[in-house]
Amino acid sequence: MPTASRYLQVIAHYHVKPGLGDRVSELLGELTAATRQEPKNLGYDFYRSPQDPDRFVILERYTDASGLDDHRAAPHFQRLGFGTIIPMLVSRQVQSFEVSVNGDGVATAVQR
Template sequence: MSAKQITTFAKWEVKAGKLGEVLALLAKLAPPSRNEPGSLSYTVYQSNADPNVIVLLEVYTDETALADHRSSAHFQQIVIQQIVPLLENREVVLTTELALDDI
């Protein structure tokens, strides 16, 4: 596994009428996610154009920390079991920062 930081952009399109539920679940998810040993940042945004679009920006120390997050009890119980069924669409993009000075 790579030792490079991993940044995750997750775009969630919430089903009509389910935004309040998703936001309440996110309020429960964020604290334990931020307190994980490999979590450097965990920030939740809402689209200005469409309030039912939520974007999560997450930064982890490395791929192992991301894998630990995804296998954590709070991720499995809150995201997978409770939030995903409330979404119309879920897109996750994993990224590694480019060192443009080295190109």
């Protein structure tokens, strides 16, 4: 993932209802491809826990907070995210940091 001087880092934890992990994995693949086309997206990758296959983490980067807002408003997230994957979850925890990296590498992060 490219490191810009300013970006929004998002760590999203998805805990899937038992037995739906494989289907969510497929859907996240679709969502990944569509999200990476968004103008303000800098990276979007999802991973699955080998120790608990019902747990996924998504690492996302946007140019800034408005990029995450645009992502959530996008038709593909409305359909795949809110409309399909999120109802298949037990829980969802999203943590984001607005990171700005100055000359000597010091980053200021606003945790939402």
